[in-house]
């Protein structure tokens with residue numbers, strides 16, 4: 064069993080479109096991997112996506128939104144959560160991806176990721192087989208089941224304005240975008 068929750072409508076359609084436009088227009092740099100300061104250029108064989116620099120107002124709006132979702136996530140996962148980390152505004156172009164990985168809460172590396180308990184992804188545009196220009200194909204967020212069970216893979220529905228959250232130790236990946244551009248916001252709630 065893969066433990067995740069989908070919360071619909073954390074952003075409305077107009078807010079999603081405005082965020083996509085802001086991220087597209089923003090300057091960005093290749094998104095890196097946590098705990099690696101020596102990335103040149105950001106391990107493109109592991110993760111290829113652009114992290115956009117958005118306005119402080121936008122970042123503040125998303126921080127407030129993440130704080131408002133905390134109680135529902137604590138109830139669902141049975142965890143006491145602290146603050147969400149600085150959100151990342153991600154722009155995936157055709158061919159961009161993130162290989163299977165865990166975001167944290169694994170005793171693997173002695174870095175900041177050990178404080179992460181819950182990963183959250185907010186979808187800003189829609190995945191479709193034959194996408195209109197504002198939407199995309201490919202680019203599935205796929206959660207993997209734990210080793211203790213059957214080889215399970217579950218694609219998350221990419222509905223604009225919805226938030227999907229899962230335990231940060233859950234293996235997950237973003238498959239390559241095959242058409243157009245994909246926009247998401249990601250953050251991580253730490254333990255209380």
Ligand SMILES: O=C(O)CCC(=O)C(=O)O
Nearest residue numbers: 161166184204237247249
């Ligand atoms: O963009 C996504 O759907 C998820 C990205 C991700 O897994 C991450 O940034 O750790």
Ligand SMILES: [Fe+2]
Nearest residue numbers: 164165166235
């Ligand atoms: Fe991740």
